[in-house]
Amino acid sequence: MSRIGKLPITIPENVEVKYQDSTITIKGQFGTLITELPDLVIIVQENNNLKVKLKEETKKVRALHGLYRTLINNMVIGVSKQFNLTLVLKGVGYRAVVQGSEIVLSLGYSHPVKIEIPKQISVEVIQNTTVNLKSCDKELLGLFASNIRAWRQPEPYKGKGILYKGEQILRKAGKSSKK
Known part of the structure; x- marks a missing residue:
């Protein structure tokens, strides 16, 4: 059992x-x-x-x-109680804005990324780079957060991307010159 x-x-x-x-x-x-x-x-x-x-x-x-x-x-x-998830946008020019029922992300692409917000999730953007997500459905909240994060996965060389709050990125050393 x-x-x-x-x-x-x-x-x-x-x-x-x-x-x-x-x-x-x-x-x-x-x-x-x-x-x-x-x-x-x-x-x-x-x-x-x-x-x-x-x-x-x-x-x-x-x-x-x-x-x-x-x-x-x-x-x-x-x-x-509701479930909370916080996403942090790290990178030069990365920012998020909520417009109506969409979240608009500027992630270094030639166009802004628009993602439809499900009705059960409330989204709040703090200082353009921190996105707070709240919902009573844990499964839907995690799925929506992973859909946002999929647009810019954190990369190990500069540490740029969309991270969960408190997430540590293992950094790699860049190319070294030969002498």
């Missing part, structure tokens, strides 16, 4: 959980998240806790136990 899967999920006071026909709906102050669960997993609600139980003890089902417990826990945390 999974160590993570056995742990109970604590439900905060302002979060409402509904489980019906393998669909779990979690509603909180920051939004509502809905997920389809496989028929192999059962959700049991006791007081202010949720437990993920298995219908059968096969290897395939045990592998999914911790996964679905973590996905449900992330949903509960997301609707009650």
Whole structure:
């Protein structure tokens, strides 16, 4: 049995959980998240806790136990607290601006890069080079951040690119001259 899967999920006071026909709906102050669960997993609600139980003890089902417990826990945390990600633009002339429902990035290309912002994500730009992303859906937030980052991956020679806050780039030495 999974160590993570056995742990109970604590439900905060302002979060409402509904489980019906393998669909779990979690509603909180920051939004509502809905997920389809496989028929192999059962959700049991006791007081202010949720437990993920298995219908059968096969290897395939045990592998999914911790996964679905973590996905449900992330949903509960997301609707009650929200998830934050910060991206830092490093490079001469790199900057970001939010225009309506798009984020416009100047990344050294001949044209500005325009990326549509999903409705569940809020974007805030601080001092042109720091982008704060907030959402209740952790999966969507990570996917959107990686889509932004894919336009300029950090490079090891000058350290330029789009970095996650606190990320360290292993720097390489450039070419050395022969004497």
